[in-house]
Each structure stands twice: as structure tokens, then as C-alpha cells.
Amino acid sequence: MTPEKVALTTTSPAPKPRSNGKADNALAAELTRLLGPKKVLSNLSERLNYRYDAIQFGATPLAVVLPESTADVVTAVRAARAAGVPVVGRGAASGLSGGAAPTSPGLVISFTRMTRLDIFPERREARAQAGVVTLAVTEKAKPHGLIYPPDPASFRTSTIGGNLGENAGGPLCFKYGVSGDYVKGLEFVDADGGVHELTRDAYDLAGLLIGSEGTLGLITEATLRLTPPPKYTRTLMASFPEVGACAEAVSAAIAAGAVPGKLEFMDQACTNAVEDFLAIGLPREAGAVLLVDTDGDDLGTVEEERALVEAACLNAGGTVRRAATDSESAALWQARRSVSPALGRIRPQRMNEDIVVPRSALPEVVREIRALGDASGLPLVQFGHIGDGNLHPNILFDPRRESPEAVHDLAHQIALVAIRHGGVLSGEHGIGTMKRAFMRDAVDPVTLGALRDVKRALDPTGTLNPGKILPDEDGTHAHP
């Protein structure tokens, strides 16, 4: 079987559940004995719910632990080690790269009950357990005049542990940075059940854990940096006859000195999918829609930046609409956040890419990807954080209608476009299972060797979330 075939087989929506045999029961029984019945899910019907994230199906776990403390995590990891099965961490499972979907039957640790959250206004810090919902940090910090800026689209449901595991971004990351930029320290449990409390001095092991998708350790708690929110925000929407013109406007606006808080785009297929879903009057005929927030503490600067963006949009042939009210602004951003559910109505599955290219290459890259999509005949939409050059080309498919091989081939061609233009595979979703086949194109063998050395150093037995990020060493892409 080719690597491509195997990778896509795992996206099949209905894997045959493993029988609940003797070995399964032994691990679940041992965990129940150690942690009590309330912290362990052992029935097949329960375990089936822990085999997927928001984009990928994986193997049904043998047991699911719902820890309430770091000590519970240690107990669970040690039991899994003793049983010789892999360990996969999981937050809200809203991830978009398969990071939380097990590639083989083992233990899933779901952090949703670890929700302790303390705010320290005098230090501008929060301490959050892994299961704290992202938005909850800002909600609890707001009375103190502080926010936690990282804002992945799923921030109403996603967790801090999941966000750090994937080093999640969001619209605000163009100006304010990604999740990892807000981490002052963290606690993690290693493959042996050892507990590490890390700051970010000496070797930045914390930074290495962030974005490692649970393959080097399980993040159990983190100390997060909080900041005051900007005083003023202004929103505008621009529409363009063609996607490349939108990318040109973005490049020109930034070159002119604008640093918008958010800079998001959706192509025509994406805009129409959202409009079908929300019916809020988005311009269906536009080749691309651009959503922009400028923000800051000085209203003059905020409006000057909006004017720079407007001028760049008009120059590139766009039409501009300012959000007149806060509720109009909120509706526009609701549109952007609804992309994922809207696309789910078109096809049951999608191959979601997360490329980042130099901003100057944006016009060419979005045009090339559009042309590849049109040539393939597969439904392809593009949207993303265009300010960072972070694009999300999504191939929508139904395995009963579209060939998984064709989907994978198109995804691979798109990845190669990004790499050819000096880009990278993942801006914010992680590599997971979805893109690990492309890591060979993106990372030279010498550096891939160094990444493997690091993985082996911290997880010599390969217990932690196997089958993610790194392609298999023998050159195939076997899937246990």
C-alpha cells in the first residue's frame, strides 16, 4: 500500500470497532482499580467517542481516563506503560490535523475535568490546568482588565492543553502571537510518568513541548501571560473580484505600515458556504472576501490603519464596507468563525491544510492553489489568516464520491506549492496525521534526523501519541 493510501484510510468515518476482548478489559480493569470507576470509561460505546478529533477518525481506545489531577495522569501513564500500549492526550478534540485521534488502540487521557483556573492580576498571569476552555481564561481575567489573546476559531470549546499541544493560532495571532508566545511555564508528565515543572530559561523544554502534539509529554498545567485588551477596534469587510487581488491588497496594506489585529480572508466557495449556513448578506459574487480589524489604544492610529487598509483594497480593485456598529462587526466575525461548520454541510470530510507562505508570495500562491483545485475537479475552498500568510486550503470530500487518492494527491500538490514558495506546512493546526506524509518534502533529512533524536530522547519507547508529526523512519507510512 502506498503511504498516501494508508494515511487516508484512517479518515474513513466508520472504522470497524475492535471487539472488547480480554486485553482491553485488563487495562480498563487495572485503571478502574487504581483510579476508581468514575475516572475511567471502559464500555465500547463510551470509548468509541474518543477515537476522533474534528477532522480525523482513528482507532478506538482500549480505555479512556478522565483525570482530575496531575497525580491521576501519572497513574494512568504508568498503567499504560506497564500494559505496553500507547498514550494519547485529548482536550476538546476540536483539532484539525488528527493530533488527538489515536493511530492504534491504547489509552486516551481526556483532560476535560482538569479545569482549575487561577488569575493573578498583579503578575498579569493565569495558571490553568490543561482542561480549561480557552475562552474561560479571558472571561475570568476580564474583570481585572486583562485578556488572554490567542483566539483559535474553536476557542469557545477548545482547551488550553489542546491549544498548547498544537500551538494554536487564531485571527489575533498576526498582531499578538500564537499560544506558545503566552506561556511562561508549564507542567508536564513524561513517558515514564515523571512530573516536570518548567520555566522558560536554560534549555527551553517548555517550548519544545508546545506544539509537540503530546508526542514528547502530556501538558497538565500552564502559566499564561495576560495583557490588557486594546481600547479601540474598527472592523471592515472588503470584497474582490478575484483571490489574487485580495492577497495583493493585504501585502500592500502591510507594506504601507498597517498592523491590523486581524486579517482574514475567504474565497468565493467559502463565502458561499458560510452564507448558505448563516444568511447574513455576504457578497456571494465576490471572488474573495477580506475581514479586517484594526485595534489599539490610540483611536487616531486605529482609524489611520483602517484607512491604509481601505486604500490598499480599493487600489487592488476591491469594494469596501465598514462595520458601522459593534453588532455588525460581531456578525462579520461570526461569519469567519462559522467556516468549519459551514463546510461540514457540503461534504462529510475535508483535508484541511494550514500552510504558511511569505506574504509577498501570497497572490501567486492563492492563484496557483485555485488553479490546482479547478484542475482536480474536487471541491476546494481557501480561507485563513492571510496577514500571516497562513492559508487553509480545504479539500472537501465524501469517500463514497471522491477518490481519497485524488484528495491526497491534491493536498500534496498544495503542500509542494507552499514549500516551493518558501513556506511551511503548519501555521497553527499542527502536523498530526494529516500532514506527516508531507514532512519529507518540508524538512530536510538532516533536520528530520534531529527531530527524531529529540523524540527518542524524551520518549524512547515511542509510547506517546505514536504516528504523529514525524514520518515513519523506513520511508513507508505504516499505520498500526
Add this chain to the structure above:
Amino acid sequence: MTPEKVALTTTSPAPKPRSNGKADNALAAELTRLLGPKKVLSNLSERLNYRYDAIQFGATPLAVVLPESTADVVTAVRAARAAGVPVVGRGAASGLSGGAAPTSPGLVISFTRMTRLDIFPERREARAQAGVVTLAVTEKAKPHGLIYPPDPASFRTSTIGGNLGENAGGPLCFKYGVSGDYVKGLEFVDADGGVHELTRDAYDLAGLLIGSEGTLGLITEATLRLTPPPKYTRTLMASFPEVGACAEAVSAAIAAGAVPGKLEFMDQACTNAVEDFLAIGLPREAGAVLLVDTDGDDLGTVEEERALVEAACLNAGGTVRRAATDSESAALWQARRSVSPALGRIRPQRMNEDIVVPRSALPEVVREIRALGDASGLPLVQFGHIGDGNLHPNILFDPRRESPEAVHDLAHQIALVAIRHGGVLSGEHGIGTMKRAFMRDAVDPVTLGALRDVKRALDPTGTLNPGKILPDEDGTHAHP
């Protein structure tokens, strides 16, 4: 010999130069053959200049290479590996932890000729070779309306490679972050001479290299993020009868909502040393002097923040003076940047600590350290980036007058004060040789084990800058 004795022996100002024997010549001769005579220093008189950084003497290198390209670095590393000698990277050697001082004779690679610097305004990025002087980045970016914020005190001489090796901070890092926060990607040469080009996705190996002091690889180039400078800056100086009151004012100002760009303090001994050196009218009688910049794009906010800081200073019993002109502001900051040379006039050597403690613990910590200094009878000064809780207690000494053991004991007690208050050993100078004996107090054995695993994974033969950061495994602190 005790660990303490050995560590301090290396600070002796006059190590006996090794004889320029046959082995020495063999490496230097081979490097000269490979790279040509202009890129290799092989005379003892030349090599002697490459055995120290700004704080620590080390071993005289067998040969010094001045590479002009990454390929030269690869050649040099491979030759050193073949000769079985260690490799130590070096920028301007302005470091303050002994990071660039070799602990045993080997190859020193001095990056000062690798000074290529390109600015990409449309991407808000710079690409700098390791030997680029820190200030040069901002100087070349400024015509494009951009700056590179990290501002270590030595930024007129220090290099990007050295800054990244130590993850250097500076006054602006309270508001704007440390060097590593501005790195979008980097190139490094590994212990085998392999070249790696890293972005910051997947495993953040770049982040791991940053701050690793050349012990995991040699950073040869980096892509740096540039930002527009703040439009307005206001400077004030406050003086306090006592250091603890100064720390209380800082905590209160930040709790009240001020986010100054810079927040620096100097205690009485430090202020007097600088005044002796510069004679600019600093208040000699004050127990502590605080220097503050508030900055931003909204003048109202900038002045409001200055007012918050002033109020907090007055409440804590301080006296406040506003800088009326830009030149007065520049003179005040010149005072802060002159601390290192001013202290060098008091004693020829110093043990420079770099602790970071929670801001709420600052008043107690500075008072405890002052009391320890007074009890020891050793000259002790305190200054630092008090906004971050990043303090630099410095013990000044002359090995002919003060006992190195007493110096080390006091330094150890100060490190323990920081750790007891939930602090860490290094905010911006790195661990180097100076503080590695204290790593056992700061980092639990489980995590120390993980750091060792990472070091072994990337440098299995221990070729790269041995004797830095990690304490020796056997519990002693042997010094080859």
C-alpha cells in the same frame, strides 16, 4: 576539590597559557590548510584573546576560526570533531555568564565576520548572520519604519548569534519580550557539521537552540521579526530611601495598570558607582533609583501610565523627577547602560547573578539580598529589570583581597533566596559556567534528566561547549 573551588578557579585572571605544543599546531595547521590562513588564528598571542567573555576567564583555545560563511563553520566543526576537541561559539564575547569562555582547550569559532544583514520591509523581517551587531538590525530597519526591539545593555557591540545563544533580554523585554520572541526561523550547524534550516513549526527545535549557549548547535543565521517603534516615549527617574520601597512602587504601579516599556532599578552602591564614572548628578544618597520609560502610540495613554508610575512612587515614599528633554532622557539611560563598566572600576571581577522572582516577592527579595550582602562584608550591588522581577545582584571581588569561596557562598545563598520565592536562576544572561552549580537547586532531578537526554540526543559526543548549563552528572563539578 569542592565544586565551588573549581568553578571559581576558572575566573582567575591569569591562567598559565598552555604551551603551543604539537597537538595544538596540528589542529591549527589542518584548519589553515582547509580554510586558508586568513580565517584561522593559530599564534598563542592571538588565541589568548579568545579565552574569556565579559565576566569569566577560561581555557586558551588551540585554534580560532573566523568563518565567513556557514560552509566555513561546517568545515571547522568537522575538523574539530576529527581532532576530538570541543567547539565553542563566540560573538562579541560581551556575555555575563561565561557562556563563551572555553572550559577546556579546543576550537573557538568567532562569528564576527559573518555580518550579512538583509531587511525585508514588506515581511517585517530581517535575515541576519550570527555576527551582525544587535544595534545594526534596528539601524538598517529604521529607514523602513521598523525596529528590532531586544536591547541588551551591550547592544552596541553584542551580536545576534550571541544574543540568541543566551536568549538575551534588556530593558525593553518587560513590555516587548526577549530575543527569542523575535526569531521566526534560524539556521544552525550541528555537532556533526550538519546544517539545519528551521522554522518554528512542528517540534520547535529553533526555540530549543535559543538560549542553549552553543551546547546543542551553532546558530549561523536567523530570521528576525521587526516591529514599528512606539510613537511616544516619556522618561522619569524616582529615588527612594530604601530598595524595598522601590520594589513596592513597581509592584503597585503595575497592579494599577501601567505597562512601562522599561522599568530599571539601581541600588545605592550601584548608583554611586555609576555617578563616580559619569558624574551626571544621580542622587548618591538614595537607597534606590528607578528609571522608567512609558511608551506607545497614544500620547494620552503614555502620559497616563507615567502618572500611574509617579503616583505609585510617591505613595511608596519616593521622589520623582521627569526627564524634560530627549537629551535628559538619553543621559538617564546612559547611566543604566554604564553599570557594567562602572562596576569594573571597583573590583576587577564580579559574580553577576540574573535571578527572576515573582514581582509580588520583589520587596522581600531585594531586602533579603541586601541583608545577605551586608552580613557577608563583600561589596554587593543590585540593579536590574525590576519590572520583570529580573534582578542582577553582583558581588564585586578581587581574588587577591576577597575569598573566592566566600563569593561563591554568597552567590549560592542569593540563588537560594530566588528559588525559595518561586524564582529562577537566569532571566537573560544564561547559566553558562557561573550558575551551573546552582542548577541542582533550581531544577528537580527528573527534569534535569530530561535536559541531559536532550543534550545527548543532539550532541552525543559532548563536543559542543562542554561544561555549560548542565551540572556534571556525577555530582562533582570537574573542570577539564
